[in-house]
Amino acid sequence: MPRPRSALLSVELIVNAALKLVDETGDFSFPRIARELGVSQSSLYNRIESREHIIELLRAQLFEEIPPQPVADQSWQDAARMLIRSYRDRFAQHPKLVPLLVTQTVHAPVVMGMYEDLALTLERSGLPTEDIGPAIASIDYFALGAALDATAPDEVWDPSPEQFPALRRATACSGTSAERVARAFNFGLDVLVAGIEMRAKQEIY
Amino acid sequence: MPRPRSALLSVELIVNAALKLVDETGDFSFPRIARELGVSQSSLYNRIESREHIIELLRAQLFEEIPPQPVADQSWQDAARMLIRSYRDRFAQHPKLVPLLVTQTVHAPVVMGMYEDLALTLERSGLPTEDIGPAIASIDYFALGAALDATAPDEVWDPSPEQFPALRRATACSGTSAERVARAFNFGLDVLVAGIEMRAKQEIY
DNA sequence: GGAAATAAATGAATATGATTCATTTTATGC
DNA sequence: GCATAAAATGAATCATATTCATTTATTTCC
Numbered sequence: 260m261p262r263p264r265s266a267l268l269s270v271e272l273i274v275n276a277a278l279k280l281v282d283e284t285g286d287f288s289f290p291r292i293a294r295e296l297g298v299s300q301s302s303l304y305n306r307i308e309s310r311e312h313i314i315e316l317l318r319a320q321l322f323e324e325i326p327p328q329p330v331a332d333q334s335w336q337d338a339a340r341m342l343i344r345s346y347r348d349r350f351a352q353h354p355k356l357v358p359l360l361v362t363q364t365v366h367a368p369v370v371m372g373m374y375e376d377l378a379l380t381l382e383r384s385g386l387p388t389e390d391i392g393p394a395i396a397s398i399d400y401f402a403l404g405a406a407l408d409a410t411a412p413d414e415v416w417d418p419s420p421e422q423f424p425a426l427r428r429a430t431a432c433s434g435t436s437a438e439r440v441a442r443a444f445n446f447g448l449d450v451l452v453a454g455i456e457m458r459a460k461q462e463i464y
Numbered sequence: 465m466p467r468p469r470s471a472l473l474s475v476e477l478i479v480n481a482a483l484k485l486v487d488e489t490g491d492f493s494f495p496r497i498a499r500e501l502g503v504s505q506s507s508l509y510n511r512i513e514s515r516e517h518i519i520e521l522l523r524a525q526l527f528e529e530i531p532p533q534p535v536a537d538q539s540w541q542d543a544a545r546m547l548i549r550s551y552r553d554r555f556a557q558h559p560k561l562v563p564l565l566v567t568q569t570v571h572a573p574v575v576m577g578m579y580e581d582l583a584l585t586l587e588r589s590g591l592p593t594e595d596i597g598p599a600i601a602s603i604d605y606f607a608l609g610a611a612l613d614a615t616a617p618d619e620v621w622d623p624s625p626e627q628f629p630a631l632r633r634a635t636a637c638s639g640t641s642a643e644r645v646a647r648a649f650n651f652g653l654d655v656l657v658a659g660i661e662m663r664a665k666q667e668i669y
Numbered sequence: 670g671g672a673a674a675t676a677a678a679t680g681a682a683t684a685t686g687a688t689t690c691a692t693t694t695t696a697t698g699c
Numbered sequence: 700g701c702a703t704a705a706a707a708t709g710a711a712t713c714a715t716a717t718t719c720a721t722t723t724a725t726t727t728c729c
Contacts, residue, residue, distance in 0.1 A: 261708085262706040263695080263706075264696090266705085266706065266707090267706080288687085289686070289687065290685075290686070290687095298707070299707065299708050299709075300686095300687090300708095301688085301708065301710090305707070309687080309688080310686095310688095358568075361566065362566075371627070371628055372628075375628040378628075378631045379630045381634075382633075388633060388636075391630075391634035392634045392637075392644070392647075392648070393648040393651035393652065394651060394655070395634065396645070396651075397606065397649075397651055397652030400612075400613060401602065401605050401606050401609060401652075403605075403608075404607070405605045407566055407605075407608065408604070408605060411568070418576060418579075422576070423583075425587060426583045428587075428596070429583045429600065430597050431593075432597075439597070439601070442597075443601035443605070444602075446599060446601075446602055447598065447602030447605060447606075449659070450599070450602060450659030450660055450662075450663055451656065452659075453663065454657075454658040454659030454660075455655055457655075457658045457662065458651075458658065466677085466679090466723040466724060467676070467677045467725070468677075468678075468724080471678090472677080473678080493714080493716085494715070494717085503678070503679090504678065505715095505717095506678080506681090507677075510676080510678070511677095514716080515716065
């Protein structure tokens with residue numbers, strides 16, 4: 260109950276406990292973090308402000324775990340693919356965290372670095388300046404949606420053939436849920452990059 | 465307190481009250497629905513099972529509000545664009561509802577019809593069968609991400625020029641948040657359709 | 670017409686969760 | 700040593716989801 264020799268708590272301990280709970284159960288709560296760390300619930304408030312604060316710390320942690328990769332010595336297509344993939348991979352490290360993050364799409368400083376790399380890469384593609392913002396956003400949307408789908412439970416995607424014959428044909432050869440998401444992600448990535456290439460060549464407008 | 469002449473409650477009343485609260489405040493709760501309808505909290509459980517149940521009813525409602533549009537008499541490109549746009553427009557009707565829906569990506573029966581239309585349309589594009597599933601998923605990811613971004617608060621997307629020059633250039637000419645999202649959506653839509661077209665022509669692989 | 674079943678609404682209770690705050694105790698700077 | 704800040708706490712508040720036995724009204728069926 261009194262103040263101990265060395266502090267029992269730290270922001271890092273709290274965030275790690277929260278992340279562990281999220282990975283295991285898909286959510287965290289103050290009582291469970293406190294139990295995990297062997298402290299009282301109210302003690303947590305000496306280090307952090309609120310639940311939202313913990314979520315923002317988790318977001319930062321997710322983007323600090325993987326260092327950005329150098330990208331300048333590749334074709335812009337390969338560079339873009341690598342950047343988008345690494346963006347998605349960060350979410351894939353802690354899939355259950357994604358739903359907690361996306362409900363408030365904050366463009367935190369940690370994400371900005373990757374956006375900057377992407378902007379530089381897209382400038383090399385020859386895309387007109389006014390299209391670079393929309394291109395980054397589109398990529399963001401795609402990666403976010405894919406990350407969200409990756410967290411969805413393994414469901415049987417089995418449309419009844421009578422009602423939805425085309426859907427039935429389309430999903431006939433799907434493996435596990437993870438494989439399906441991975442295939443979709445690879446497909447969308449190629450298609451997006453190819454589409455941007457066309458747009459850059461002004462073959463669509 | 466006793467049983468009234470005519471029922472005070474119905475599933476529809478509950479769902480409408482929940483939707484109204486979501487539109488106004490971004491969330492709903494049992495106490496507030498009950499207050500809104502002038503009934504007791506526990507009465508709600510005579511009609512609905514749980515909070516999740518209400519969310520699923522809201523999801524269904526969102527997709528029933530807008531009837532599906534006939535699509536067979538257009539080029540597959542225009543048809544695809546229309547389908548994706550209408551998918552997104554449903555979310556735009558009730559933006560604040562989106563975060564509640566995406567946290568559990570369920571492919572409810574209501575969405576299946578649109579998927580079927582999309583599958584039929586993509587078959588007309590000449591895309592190989594095994595790519596149709598991934599194409600639908602990619603489009604889904606993109607539309608979902610865009611819908612989520614549309615709910616984000618109007619933030620000042622103003623990267624400091626020293627740190628992020630390319631990002632600065634890319635976002636120089638942005639208007640309101642809604643305009644930015646709309647531009648990004650239109651761009652991504654064109655790019656996706658163009659990319660799929662290339663893929664169908666087997667010019668990328 | 671009346672008994673039995675069912676529908677509707679309720680109050681009270683339980684459990685979990687976020688958050689505040691005054692209090693106690695310990696460390697630390699001067 | 701003393702003032703002050705740091706650390707942890709218990710207790711309290713408030714909101715929420717959910718359960719359940721109970722009361723009353725309506726319906727059904729003989």
